[in-house]
Amino acid sequence: MNALGLSLIMKMGCFCSREIVYINNVRYIIKEKLGEGGFSTIDLVENVATKKCFAVKRIICHGVDDQKIALQEIEYCKKLKHPNIIELIDSTFKGSADIVVNATSEVFMVLPFYRRGTLFDYLDNRSINKDYLSVSEIVRMFIDICSAVKYMHDFKPEALAHRDLKTANICLTDGLSPILMDLGSVAPAKVQVCGSQDAQKLQDLAAERCSMPYRAPELFNVKSFCVIDERTDIWSLGCLLYAMCYFKSPFDAVYERGDSVALAVISGKINFPEDTPYSQETRDLILFMLNENSTARPFIDDVIEKVDEYIRVLDNKV
Template sequence: MNTLGLSIIMKMGCICSKESININGIKYLVKEHLGEGGFSTVDLVENTSTRKLYALKRIKCHSIDDQKIAMQEINYYKKLKHPNIIGLIDSSFKGSADIVVNATSEAFLVLPYYSLGTLHDYLIVKSFAKNYLETKEILRLFSEICQGVKYLHNFNPEPLAHRDLKTSNVCLSQGMVPVLMDLGSCAPAKVQVCGAQDAQKLQDLAAERCSMTYRAPELFHVESYCVIDQRTDIWSLGCIMYALCYFKSPFDVVHERGDSVNLAVISGILPFPEETPFSESIHDFMKFMLQVNPSERPFIDTVIEKLQTLRNEAESVI
């Protein structure tokens, strides 16, 4: 058989071997791999009947505890309904996880597919072009992100915290509308820490599920007796605001150098460029959110009030 014939057969084999997944009676064809995290993978899939594209998140569960965490994430998706928070299209479990060693199950979450990608992707493109966003656009994007966070923080019957806010967890829908995604770290906002064991458990969980360069100082070293609340998200918002201006979290460069992010975070020093198109009031706004002491950090309603003042000032500039 000639090389061309073998090549065609191999290509046909690839096409024929594309994975298909049935979720609650609906068949999806896997088109390509979009990405993965520590606990899940995300694929681009197509509904074979409607030809509509979706993002399929798969969470591998190796235990009953893993299954509970995945189910908690699904339940949050079902409960939370807001234009700046991603919605759940469908979900299911396959396999079974029990006390048997190596038993696994898999959670499947069908989510909207955003062809524009994430805010992280968008900022990378802007960074390569060395093209700063205009102040008005930064404040608009940030305002809509804050509306999603406000919905979480004011949720009834219990306020929630996202706990992993970062530019790669903000999708961009058509019209450049930011949408918060990945509720895998979402949890009740207020955590009462009673003793060293509680502190270590929360610290380990944060190290596992909260991205280092967006993680609040109080989650790097959790005190034995304290209350952690939704202001961990305010710190992350400060890092997102910085990234909207300068393309990365203020602590990404520290991480890339191999230096201690923990020490950089608790230092309270923000590395602003000497030459910048942004006003001192924009820098002050970031500092306002990036207070090392969580008790001095504002709640989301105060952040939004200050943000509105900045938007009004920006609109008045001709």
């Protein structure tokens, strides 16, 4: 069937009944669209047999390179087993797997549905009335996020980096436990850059896969001869903790104004809002991670140790 015929049937289906998708012989009804990104869409679906709801991530692949990236995401989802990393329930591949320049295929991933949405949604709702999170709530969620990141950074046989840690990539359970999702940007943590061609390739990949307000300085202007490692995630964790305190990344305002995020990030200057309930110790913890010098930036074990120290300081103040 050609693309036009399929498109027509899909449109007719919208008038006659809800769209049905089959994944490994399991039938799901698509109830609504949950989100859409540059590479995929996420739909809320219901298993026809069990009536249980799931999220289905549908990745459109335009050629073999896209297919490899999508299938790599599935492999990482299968390998990474941690209570704070999203579980892959099922997956399938539909379409041509042949190496054809204009071949189009689809990858489907069945994931748990989190009705609370993402940390981004949670913070956005609270920002309306400047309803700041308590320090205890922030620390509880942040230490779980760090645990998931440590699991990836310690992964064997090769350390992995997420490369796109941000509030929109963290789901929340009913009990507000964070679940790290969207493993499409996951890659081996250590990258040896040997020459300008390697540098440009990594820089282009970062521009495509790593969200600008959370992207580490070394990924904006990759040096021709350097080593990029898992500490790109530590920078993103600093931006993430900042957002948990102040509702947005330290560079979101720059991005929204249309100014150069790259220049703002590379400058290393972090501005903190006034009249907030957070102490200097909180700001120091954020700054500990936001070191623009990647070789001086801490590793995840250092961050967890610093968080433990931060908790002890707060306990002594009570």
